[in-house]
Amino acid sequence: MSRLAGLLRQPRPASEESCRIRLGERDLEYVLRRSPRRSFALQVDHRGVRVAVPWPATQPEIDRFIRSHHDWLLEKLAVRVPPTVMTVEDGVLFPLLGETCRLCVGEGSRPARWRLGADGVEELMLPGGPGARKALVRAxxxxxxxxxxxxxxxxxxxxxxxxxxxxxxxxxxxxxxxxxxxxxxxxxxxxxxxxxxxxxxxxxxxxxxxxxxxxxxxxxxxxxxxxxxxxxxxxxxxxxxxxxxxxxxxxxxxxxx
CATH class of the missing domain: 3.30.2010.10 (Metalloproteases ("zincins"), catalytic domain)
Structure with missing residues (x-):
């Protein structure tokens, strides 16, 4: 009985479905994700429009949420461009805590480490090879x-x-x-x-x-x-x-x- 109760208490898995809404003079397709979250969220990226809502949300509530962001949404869709994945190679700059940091990608398999460059810019030392990207994320x-x-x-x-x-x-x-x-x-x-x-x-x-x-x-x-x-x-x-x-x-x- 306790095992059954435990299974019943497990959180309901998230679900995704393709949906459509009429905004002004256009039909907008979006991916609707339902999950145990508490809030509504709207996202626009290279994949398109994604809406995340709590499980109990009704379709009228979802439609109102999307329409409340009508101008913002159409503006973002108008300027949306495919993203460029960051190149992980020696000398590439990236932001760290709002400041500029530089990658130093070399040979070998030494663990990633941080240091201060001669010009005062913080540097992240990474091993070279196909594992450099994963090493960057781990660091x-x-x-x-x-x-x-x-x-x-x-x-x-x-x-x-x-x-x-x-x-x-x-x-x-x-x-x-x-x-x-x-x-x-x-x-x-x-x-x-x-x-x-x-x-x-x-x-x-x-x-x-x-x-x-x-x-x-x-x-x-x-x-x-x-x-x-x-x-x-x-x-x-x-x-x-x-x-x-x-x-x-x-x-x-x-x-x-």
């Missing part, structure tokens, strides 16, 4: 986790809340998530962004420790933790489109409610 994730953990601890201290477990995420439509059971997850690609924008995402997720919703009480907590959150949220949407695409599967995190 960025290893750099991200302790940084994010320290920021979560700082905002939890401000909130007066115990520090939860902090893990990395590769979600396609969310910068972060918070669960009372599993703790806080933050997208590893945030490591490319300036520290102030990372702090906004951290403050947002830490605020969920007090309010597991997006009610006025939740935003009041966010305001206490990060007073300039509205400006940061707008900047974050633009910053998502400028992130380097390393493995071709990365998605631009653009719009989320």
């Amino acid at each position: 960025l994730r290893a750099r991200a986790l302790p940084w994010f953990g320290e920021r979560v601890a700082e905002f939890c201290f401000r909130l007066g809340h115990a520090v939860p477990a902090v893990r990395l995420s590769s979600a396609r439509t969310r910068w972060g998530s918070c669960s009372s059971r599993s703790g806080i997850r933050l997208h590893w690609r945030l490591i490319h962004l300036p520290a102030a924008l990372i702090d906004y995402v951290v403050a947002h997720e830490v605020a969920h420790l007090a309010e597991m919703n997006h009610s006025p009480r939740f935003w009041a907590v966010v305001t206490v933790l990060y007073p300039d959150w509205k400006a940061a949220r707008a900047r974050l949407r633009d910053a998502g489109r400028a992130l380097p695409i390393i493995d071709g599967a990365d998605a631009a995190l653009i719009a989320e409610d």
Whole structure:
């Protein structure tokens, strides 16, 4: 009986389906993803339009959400261009915590390591060969986790809340998530962004420790933790489109409610 109860408590798996909506004078096709998430999210990237919603969302609610972003959506579709995957080779520059970092790709199999270049630019030393791209992702994730953990601890201290477990995420439509059971997850690609924008995402997720919703009480907590959150949220949407695409599967995190 306990085994059956455990199976019944397992989260319902996410689903995806192709849908269509009439926007103005055009029919817009999009991929609808339903999952246990709490919020609605809209994304435009090289794959097209993707909408992520909670399982209970009704079609009228989904249509209203899409139409509420009508102008933004059509603007992004008008300028959408196929992304260019970042070249992983010696001398390539990429953003790290909002600053410029340089790749130094060599021969051999030595582990990735960070150093300060002679010109003051931070460098990431990588082994050459076909494994360089994976080594780059591993190095960025290893750099991200302790940084994010320290920021979560700082905002939890401000909130007066115990520090939860902090893990990395590769979600396609969310910068972060918070669960009372599993703790806080933050997208590893945030490591490319300036520290102030990372702090906004951290403050947002830490605020969920007090309010597991997006009610006025939740935003009041966010305001206490990060007073300039509205400006940061707008900047974050633009910053998502400028992130380097390393493995071709990365998605631009653009719009989320």
